Amino acid sequence: MNKNTLLIVDDILDNVKVLRKFLINENFKVLIADTGEEGLKVAEQAEPDLILLDVLMPPGIDGFEVCQRLKSQQNTKDIPIIFMTALADTINKVKGFELGGADYITKPFQHEEVLARINAHITLRKQQQQLQKQNKELDAFAHMVAHDLKNPLSAIVTITDVFLQKHPINSTIDFKGIKHIQLAKKAGQQAVDIIYALLTLCGVSRQSHVNFQSLEMSKIIDQVIKQQLTSMIEEYQGQIDLPDTWPIAQGYAPWVKEIWVNYLSNGLKYGGKPPILTLGSNLQNDGMIRFWVRDNGMGLTSKSIAQLFTPFIRLHKGRAEGHGLGLSIVQQIVEKLGGQVGVESEIDQGSLFYFTLPAYIAISRHLESKL
Structure with a gap:
């Protein structure tokens, strides 16, 4: 031993x-x-x-x-x-x-006291190390399973989509059969979305070091809207109002895109009818920039706000489909980038979801002080 x-x-x-x-x-x-x-x-x-x-x-x-x-x-x-x-x-x-x-x-x-305290803290540390090892093994297993499920599920979605394009709902094929295939496609797409969310969450938790870069926020948001949210904006007949300019923040662009995708898609799903989203930012006194999305939805209770960033919690179960991972991913990303997340909301007054990132000037000054 x-x-x-x-x-x-x-x-x-x-x-x-x-x-x-x-x-x-x-x-x-x-x-x-x-x-x-x-x-x-x-x-x-x-x-x-x-x-x-x-x-x-x-x-x-x-x-x-x-x-x-x-x-x-x-x-x-x-x-x-x-x-x-x-x-x-x-x-x-x-x-x-x-x-x-x-x-x-x-x-x-008192030797007996010293021995008792030493043994207690060594035991506690070894338990923590064992738990960390188990968590890593579980994380690796979850990543492997999610990755292996992604391809066959994506194939199911693709095949059903091709079938529905060739046989629209007004075709000679049985109406109920078409509806069932549509449901199969929808369920498959939801499963794929969950897997991508799990892989994103796993990737964020695994990455110990982040290479910060200056962010062109207008470019990032434009890519999010055009590449990932166009169909959703059309479906919900949503409106997104953008500021003329953005301050320069520091972060990791692929992760920041995920933040905007989650905040904006939630705003489109749970905003007003039609949803109107207003985006903006504020430079804070602590050298951080606060980016935010304001919606015209029905608002949230204080109890709902307290649960918002908990994994697998869905607050609007009757209004739109979802898996409850999006905001927990946002929180992990923002905290990894040195910022904070939050929401301000009142019933019938809409909600403002925000996240903070370090400003470019603040980091530049910090680096200069190290030289």
Whole structure:
């Protein structure tokens, strides 16, 4: 059985000798560092299962800075940290938790308490790692199944569509038979839409790094309307009013197209009769741009607003077909791009759906400050 590895970071080695011996006897592998800088190096190289970190380590960096730097690095951010301190005041405890510390032990140490806390946090971390592994496996399986279902379902939709073009509803073929084939085509298309939504959601959650680019929002929206929403606009006799200019935001264009597709298609389905959608944007004081879609629909209750971005929740079940994934996809995309989503609505006053993205100027200034 592999031993769990602990790293003790304390500048007074006499304080940790007895603790180290006790932990070794409890079947741990114990590493020691006597400065914050050395603790950072050992943690990065050894990636221990848990770190016992002293708060005060003059004259170098203190335990709070060590914790902050560990939590900012990919390979050490999930290692649980237990602060060791003679300080009993609440301020230091709160600061440690705010920086990502998992727990506190106070000097002089009670060995049984230290052991209990160490075992509890190591067990919790291993459970989290197992859950993450299972989630990845489930995500990979879902992606594989969705991808494998996409092609045969698309073929069904295509075949039924070709048949209906050759045999319109006023042809000599049985009227009920034609209607059944139309229903089959509609059901097939709904299944394909769900699969594409699942694949999009899976792709967003899998992608850990996003290459930001400046966005030509007018071009993106024009593509969405012409390439994906033309038939829907005709079906619902909708109207989309656009501003003359857009501010330049930063993001990932394919994902931003998905945001607009979902917001605009929802506005066409659930807006007024006919739906009138007004698009716009505002530059906020925090360096973000707020993009929005206002509809002329019946509005939403506060209870409905609270459920909006939950996967598989459909609020207008009687008005239009849907699968309830669209807004949850929007939320994941926007959060991955560093923004927020939301809605403002009142009954009989329509709804305003919005999302925020970082402005080009804000990111440029941030990059300049790094140089």
